[in-house]
Amino acid sequence: MVINAMERIMKDLLDEYKNRLQLSCTCDECLDDILALTLNKTHPRYVTDSDKIMYVKAEFVDKQNMTSLFVKLAECAKIVSDKPTCKMTTKGE
Numbered sequence: 232m233v234i235n236a237m238e239r240i241m242k243d244l245l246d247e248y249k250n251r252l253q254l255s256c257t258c259d260e261c262l263d264d265i266l267a268l269t270l271n272k273t274h275p276r277y278v279t280d281s282d283k284i285m286y287v288k289a290e291f292v293d294k295q296n297m298t299s300l301f302v303k304l305a306e307c308a309k310i311v312s313d314k315p316t317c318k319m320t321t322k323g324e
């Protein structure tokens with residue numbers, strides 16, 4: 232089994248901060264868009280076991296590393312928020 236540890240870490244980060252990111256839409260589709268966009272800009276960190284995600288996560292306990300992840304997340308949240316492509320926001324146009 233191969234898992235991108237960043238996927239889990241970014242998802243946790245997004246769940247934690249989505250209320251502070253001033254998102255124009257918080258549906259699952261938009262959150263997935265933000266996550267996908269962020270992960271495309273983030274160097275993947277593959278692990279072979281979900282238990283090993285915590286070791287990768289431990290590296291980001293360092294404030295500066297965590298801040299750089301958060302900056303990426305906030306950037307991508309803004310891109311998606313400016314132009315949401317989900318059904319909820321395009322309906323009726």
Ligand SMILES: [Zn+2]
Nearest residue numbers: 256258261317
């Ligand atoms: Zn949406």
